[in-house]
Amino acid sequence: METALSFVVGCLFAVALYLLLSKHIIRMLLGVVLLGNAVNILIFTAGRVSSVAPPLVPEGAKAPLDAVANPLPQALILTAIVISFSFFAFLLVLAYRAYQDLGTDDTDEMRVAEPENDGLPPLGY
Amino acid sequence: MAAPSETAHLKAEAMIHGALAPSDYLVVAPVAVCFLFGAVLLMVRKRVDWHPWLAIPGFALLLAVDVMLLLKVVADGPQTMMMGAWKPPFGIAFTVDMLGALFVATAGFVALAAAIHATLSMSLVERRYGFFPFMFLMMGGVSGAFLTGDIFNLYVWFEVLLIGSFGLLILGSEHEQLDGATKYCFLNLVATTLFLITTGYLYGLFGTLNMADIAQKAGRLEDDGAMLTIAVLYLVAFGMKAAAFPLNYWLPASYHTPRFVVSALFAGLLTKVGVYALIRVLLMLFPPQHAELATLIAWVAALTMLVGAFGALAQSDLRRLLNYFVIAGIGTILAGLALAGDGGAAEPSIIATAASAATAAPADAAAAPLLPGSGPLVVGLSGAVFYALHSIVVMTALYLAGGTASRVAGSSSLVVMGGLWRARPGLAALMLVFLFAVSGLPPFSGFWPKVILVRGAFGAGLPWLGAVILVTGFLMTIASARVFALAFWRNAPEPAAAGPGAGNAPARFDPKGEASPVAAMLPLVLLAAFVVAAGVFPQWLASLTDEAARGVVDPAAYLGSVFGGGGS
Amino acid sequence: MRTIIFRFTAPYLTALMVLFSIFVLLRGHNDPGGGFIGGLIAASAFAIYGIACGVAAVRRALYFHPMAISAAGLLFAVVAGLLSIPAGTGFMTGLWIFPHVFGTELALSTPMLFDIGVYLVVVGGISSIALALEERESD
Numbered sequence: 146m147e148t149a150l151s152f153v154v155g156c157l158f159a160v161a162l163y164l165l166l167s168k169h170i171i172r173m174l175l176g177v178v179l180l181g182n183a184v185n186i187l188i189f190t191a192g193r194v195s196s197v198a199p200p201l202v203p204e205g206a207k208a209p210l211d212a213v214a215n216p217l218p219q220a221l222i223l224t225a226i227v228i229s230f231s232f233f234a235f236l237l238v239l240a241y242r243a244y245q246d247l248g249t250d251d252t253d254e255m256r257v258a259e260p261e262n263d264g265l266p267p268l269g270y
Numbered sequence: 271m272a273a274p275s276e277t278a279h280l281k282a283e284a285m286i287h288g289a290l291a292p293s294d295y296l297v298v299a300p301v302a303v304c305f306l307f308g309a310v311l312l313m314v315r316k317r318v319d320w321h322p323w324l325a326i327p328g329f330a331l332l333l334a335v336d337v338m339l340l341l342k343v344v345a346d347g348p349q350t351m352m353m354g355a356w357k358p359p360f361g362i363a364f365t366v367d368m369l370g371a372l373f374v375a376t377a378g379f380v381a382l383a384a385a386i387h388a389t390l391s392m393s394l395v396e397r398r399y400g401f402f403p404f405m406f407l408m409m410g411g412v413s414g415a416f417l418t419g420d421i422f423n424l425y426v427w428f429e430v431l432l433i434g435s436f437g438l439l440i441l442g443s444e445h446e447q448l449d450g451a452t453k454y455c456f457l458n459l460v461a462t463t464l465f466l467i468t469t470g471y472l473y474g475l476f477g478t479l480n481m482a483d484i485a486q487k488a489g490r491l492e493d494d495g496a497m498l499t500i501a502v503l504y505l506v507a508f509g510m511k512a513a514a515f516p517l518n519y520w521l522p523a524s525y526h527t528p529r530f531v532v533s534a535l536f537a538g539l540l541t542k543v544g545v546y547a548l549i550r551v552l553l554m555l556f557p558p559q560h561a562e563l564a565t566l567i568a569w570v571a572a573l574t575m576l577v578g579a580f581g582a583l584a585q586s587d588l589r590r591l592l593n594y595f596v597i598a599g600i601g602t603i604l605a606g607l608a609l610a611g612d613g614g615a616a617e618p619s620i621i622a623t624a625a626s627a628a629t630a631a632p633a634d635a636a637a638a639p640l641l642p643g644s645g646p647l648v649v650g651l652s653g654a655v656f657y658a659l660h661s662i663v664v665m666t667a668l669y670l671a672g673g674t675a676s677r678v679a680g681s682s683s684l685v686v687m688g689g690l691w692r693a694r695p696g697l698a699a700l701m702l703v704f705l706f707a708v709s710g711l712p713p714f715s716g717f718w719p720k721v722i723l724v725r726g727a728f729g730a731g732l733p734w735l736g737a738v739i740l741v742t743g744f745l746m747t748i749a750s751a752r753v754f755a756l757a758f759w760r761n762a763p764e765p766a767a768a769g770p771g772a773g774n775a776p777a778r779f780d781p782k783g784e785a786s787p788v789a790a791m792l793p794l795v796l797l798a799a800f801v802v803a804a805g806v807f808p809q810w811l812a813s814l815t816d817e818a819a820r821g822v823v824d825p826a827a828y829l830g831s832v833f834g835g836g837g838s
Numbered sequence: 839m840r841t842i843i844f845r846f847t848a849p850y851l852t853a854l855m856v857l858f859s860i861f862v863l864l865r866g867h868n869d870p871g872g873g874f875i876g877g878l879i880a881a882s883a884f885a886i887y888g889i890a891c892g893v894a895a896v897r898r899a900l901y902f903h904p905m906a907i908s909a910a911g912l913l914f915a916v917v918a919g920l921l922s923i924p925a926g927t928g929f930m931t932g933l934w935i936f937p938h939v940f941g942t943e944l945a946l947s948t949p950m951l952f953d954i955g956v957y958l959v960v961v962g963g964i965s966s967i968a969l970a971l972e973e974r975e976s977d
Contacts, residue, residue, distance in 0.1 A: 165460065173456055177463075184466050191474030207280060218473070221422055225466060227874055228429045232459055234967045235436060239455060241971070242440075243448040258449040258527050266586035266684050267756055289926035298919075298929045305916045312909030355928035364929070400905070 150190040157183035170240045170250040177236065181229035185222045192218030286355045296342055297351040297364045299335040300374055300413035303328065308406030315400060322389040325402040329382040332409065336371075336378035343371040344814070348821070348831035350419065358832050359480035365419030367828050368818035369655065373546050374416040376659045379800070380538045380666040381409050383793035387670050388531045390789050391677070396529070399441050405535065408434030415543050419832060422469055422479045424547060428462050428511070435540060438532045439524065450527030457520035461510035468503040475500065482832035485555050485825055493558065501559035504551050505567070511544030513600050515574040521597060522581065526589035530673025533589065537596045538666035542658050545603050553607070553651065554822050560607075568608035572738040574601030579745035588672050588682045588757065591749060595668065595708055598742055599661040605739055606654025606723050609646045609730040646730035651819035653722035656812060660715040660804060664707045667797035671701045674790050675757060684753065689762030698758045700794045705750035707801045710743040715804035718812065840890065848890030855883035863957050864950075873953035877960025884961075885968040893973045896965070904966035911958025918952035 157179055164176030192215040200216035202209055244250045247257065307328035314320055343349060348367040352358060366374070385405065392401050411431025418424050439451045473479060475496055476487050488497065510517040521541070525533050552560045560567075578598025585591035674697055675690055676682040691698045707714035720739060727736035804811050821827055859879035866872030888896040900907070922931040934947040 165456075170452065170456075177456070177459060180460075180463055184463060184470065187467060188470035188473065191470045193474075217479075221470075221473070223874075224422075224426060228426070229463075231433070231963065232429070234964065235433070236455055236459070238967055238970055239436075239440065239448070239451060242443065243452050246443075246445055246448050252452070255449045255452065258446045258453075259523055264586055264685075265584070266752065285931075286928060290928065292923065295923055295929065302916055302920060302929075305912055306920075309909045309912035309916060313906050313913070315903070315905060315909075352928045353930045355922075355931045361928075403909070 146194045147190050150186060150194065154183050154187045154190060157186065168251050168253050170243065170252065173252075174233070174236055174240055178229075178233055181225070181233070184229075185225055188218050188221050188225065192221075284357060284360070286352055286357055290351075293338075293342065294349070294351060296335060296339045297349050297366055297417060300332060300339070300378065300417065301410050303332050303335055304406045304410030304413060307331075308403045308410060311406065312400065312403040315403070321402045325385050325406070326382075326389065328406065329378070329385040329409075332413075333375075333378040333382045336375040336413075339366060340371040340375040343368055348828050350831040359478050359483035362423050363419035363480055363482070363832055364417050365482065365828060365832055366417050367821045367825075367831075368814060369546070369549065369822055370416045372655065372659060372814060372818055373542065373662075374413050376662045377409070377412050377416065377539055377542075380662055380797070381405070381535070383796050384531050384535050384538075384666060384670065386789060386793045387534075387673070391531055391673060392529065396441050400437060401441055401532075404434050404437035404441070406434075407431075408438060408535070408539075410434070412539050412543055416546060419481050419828075420479050421472065421481055421484065421551070424550075425462065425465055425469055428465065428543070428547075431540065431543065432458055432462065435536060438535070439528050441528060441532065444527075446527045450524035453520050454524035457510070461507055461517075464503065464507040464510070468500055468507055471496075471500050471503070480832065481550070481555060482825070482829045486829060488555055497556060498559050498562065501552060501556045501563060504556075505548070505563060508544045508548040508551065509570065512541050512548060512604075513544070513574075513597055514570050514604060515577055515601070516570075518574065518577070518597055518600075522590060522593045525593045525596065526587065530589070530669055530676065533592075534666045534669030534673070537592065537669055538662045541596060541600055542603075542662050545600065545654075545658055548604075549607065549651065549654070549822060553647075554825050554828070557823070564608050567604060568732055568735050571601050571604035571608050572735055574598070574604060575738055575742040577601075579742045579749070582749040583745060583752075586684050588676060588684060588687065588753065589669075591684075591753065592665070592668055592672060595746065595749075596661075596665055598746055599657070599665060599708070602720065602723065602739060602742065603654045603658050603661065605727065605735055606650040606652075606657065606719075608735060609650025609723075609726045609732065646726055648816070648819045648823055649722060649726040650730065651822060652812070652815045653719045653726055655815040655818050656722065656808075657716075657719035659811070659815070660707070660719055660801075663797055663800050663804075664704055664716065667700075667704045667794060667801065668708060670797070671697065671704055671794055674794070675701065679757065679762075684756045686763065687757035688760050690758040692761075696791060697794070698754075700791070700798050701758060702754060703798050703801060705754055707805065709747040709750045711747065713802075713805045715801045715808075717805060718808040722812075845890050848887055852883045852887040855886070856880050859883065859957075863953060866953055867947075867949060873956030874960055877957040878964065880957070880961045881964035881968060884965045885972070888969055888972045893969050896969060900965070904962040904969065906962070908959050908962030908966070911955040911960075911962060913955070914958065915952050915955030918948040918955060921948050921951075 161176045161179035161183055164172045164179065167173055167176070194214075196212040196214050198209075198211055198213045200209060200213040200219075240250065243255070247255055249255065307324065311321060311324055311328075314324070339349075343366060348365060350358075350363055350365045353362040353364065355361070385402070388401060388405070408431050411427050411429075411434055414427035414430065415424055418427060436451065436455055439454060440447050469479070472484070476484050476491075478484060478487065491497065506517070513521040525536055528536070552563070575598050578594045578596070578601055581594035582591050582598065585594065672682065675687065675694075678694055678697070679687040679690060681687060703714060707716045710716040710720040720743060724736040724739050727733065727739065856879075859876040862871040862879060863873055863876035864871075866876065884896050884900065887899065897903075902910075919930045921933060922929055925931065925933055927933075930948075930952075932947055932949045934945060936943050936945055938944075
C-alpha cells in the first residue's frame, strides 16, 4: 500500500512542479494546490498505512481494542490542509489583484518593482 | 467515556502534575502577549487613533517579557513548558534555551523600535488596513518559531509569521507592492512546503516530532542516507527562507516594495528566523550530517556574501541597496555555520578568553575540555549567533534611518538624494554609525563577530572563507561610503539634474512624517545604543552567544529540560 | 446567478447552514466536527448569501466587520490558553466545569472555548476573503 501511495505522491509532485515552473500565475496557483495535496499524502504515507479502523477508544475501554490507524499523521494533515487552504485563498485574491492592477498574469512581464533599465548609481559628484 | 475514577487515573499517567509558578509561564508569554494585543487591536480597527497607544505598551510589554525570559534562562538554564500538560514527547513542547532566548529578546527590541517609528510614519489609512495587528501577528509567529521545541510546531509558526508578513507586505496595495508580493508569496510558500515535506520524511523515519526526542534518537540511529537526505532538504528549505545564495532572488525582488518600517522588520527578523531554524535543526539534530555538508555550506556562504556585496555596489536606490546588505549579512552568518572541520586546535574566541580572564569565570575554562574536537564548531556558531543578533538590530536600524532620510529628501534614489548632512546632522551621524556597523568596522557591533568568524575560518582550515568575509567587508565599506557620500555629504543636486524617473518619486512619501523628529530619532538612538554598546563592550554578548553555541552543540541541558520533569 | 428561485431560497439555506455549522461546532469535542469545519460551513453560507443578495446585504447581516469577528475568535483562543495560569497547569490545559443549569448538566471547558475561537477566526477570515472576491466580480 505504501509503495502504491509513493507512486501517487511522485506523480503529484511531478505535475505540481511542472505547473509551478510556468510563467503564468494561474498555473502556479494550481501547482500550489497540487503540491499541498501531494505533501498531505506524503505525510499520510510516512505515518504508515497499517489499518483502516479509526483511532477511537470505545466506550468503557482504556485503549483501542484492535490495530487502528495512526492518528498523528491525520492531525498533521488536518493542520496542513487548514494552512494550505487559507494560503490558497489568500494567493487567489493576491493573484486576482495583481492581474487587475498590473494587467498581466505573466511573471516575466511583472517588472514594476524591478524596472529593467534602472541605470547605474551616480559614479561621482 | 471511562468512569470518573479511571479517567483520573489515565490523566495521572498521561499528564504532568504539580502546580507551576507564575514565572514558568514566561516561556509562552511572548506568543500570548502578541496574540492578545493583536486581537484587541484588530477589534478596535476603526479607532485608528487608539492604535499607537495600545501598540507601544504592547510591544514594551513584549520586550519586558522577552528580557525576563532571557534573564531566567541565563540564571536557570533551558526552560520547557508542555502545552496542555501532556507528557513529552507526546505533547507539544515549548523549549527555550540560550539561543532562542537571545533571538527572541533581540526581536522584541527591534519590534519596539519599529513600532515607535511606525506611529509617525504610517498614515491613518495604513493603520486602518491593520498595520499594528499584522505586526503583532508576525511577531507572534517570530516569537513562537524561536521558542518552540517541536518541529511541526515550528512549521506552523513559520506559516503564522508568513501570513502576518503577507498582510504587511501588501499594505497600501500599490502596483510595486503587488508585484513584489506575488514573488515573495509564491516562493516563500514553496519554501515552507518543502519544510513540510521534509518534516513528513522526518516523522516517517523517527516517529516523533519533538526536537529533543529527535536529537536523542538521531544519535542512536545508523545513517543509511535517509538522514543525510533529510538534512539536505532542510538545508534547502531553510536556506530559501534565509535567502542563501542560489535561492535568494525573492528577497531583492520584494523587500523594497512595502513601507520602510515593514522592510525594516522583514530585513531584521524574517531571514534570521530561517537562520535560527537552520542552526537548530542542522546543528542540534543532525550534527554528523552537518559535518558532511560543511563544505557545501561554506561555498553557499561565500557566494551569498559576494552576491550581496556586488549587488549592493550596483544599486542606485537606497532601499534596493539595503536589500543586498541583508543578503551579505546572511552569507556572513552562514560562514559561521560552515566551520565544522576538525583541522586546527580548539581555539576559544578571543573575546571569551578576554572575558574569562577579566571576570575569572570558571565556566568557560570548565566547559572547553567537555567538548573535544568541537572547537571550531562552537567558535563559528558563537560568531554566527553574534553576527545574527547584530544583523537583526543594524538592518532594522538602517531601513528605519533610510526611511527617515528618504522622507526628508523626498526620494530613496541615490541620484536624487543629497544634502542631508546639512538638513539633519543628527540623522546623518546615526546613519554613519549604522553604515560603519554593517560594514564591520570598529568600534561598532559588526566588528567583533567578524573577527571571531575570520579567526575561526583560518583556525578551521578554511582560509579562503575568511578571505571572502574580509573582501565582502571591504566591498560593503565601499557601498556604505557611497551611500553616505551621495545621500548625506554632497549638496542636494539640482532638480533638473535629477533626470527622468525622479519626478514621480516624492508622492510615495508622507510629508507629515516630519512633524515629530524626536519620535523619529528615538528608535534610532535606541538601536544605535545597542550597536555602540555591543561594539565597545562585546564581552557580555560574546559570553552569552558562546553559551548559546555550546548549548546547541551539546544539547544535554536542552534534553534535560524537556524530559526531566518538563515543568521547571 | 440572481434568479428569483435562488434569491428566494438563499436566506433559508443560509440560516439552515449557519445552524448546522453551530451543531457541527458543538459536537466536535467527542465526535467528528469542530471549529474549523463548522467555520467553513458558516463562511460558505455567507458566501451563498452574498452571491444571491449582494455583498452589502451580507455585511449588514453580519453586523460586525469580518476581521473583527476573526479578532474576537483569536481573543477567545488566547483566553482559553491563559485560563490555565490561574489553575497553575501547563498552557492550554483543558479545564472543565460542570454547572447545573435548569436541571441538566452542562459540560463547559476551555477546549470548547478554543474551538469557538477557531470557529470565529475561520468565519471572519474566510468570509472577508470571499466577500472581497465577490465585491470585485460585481463592480
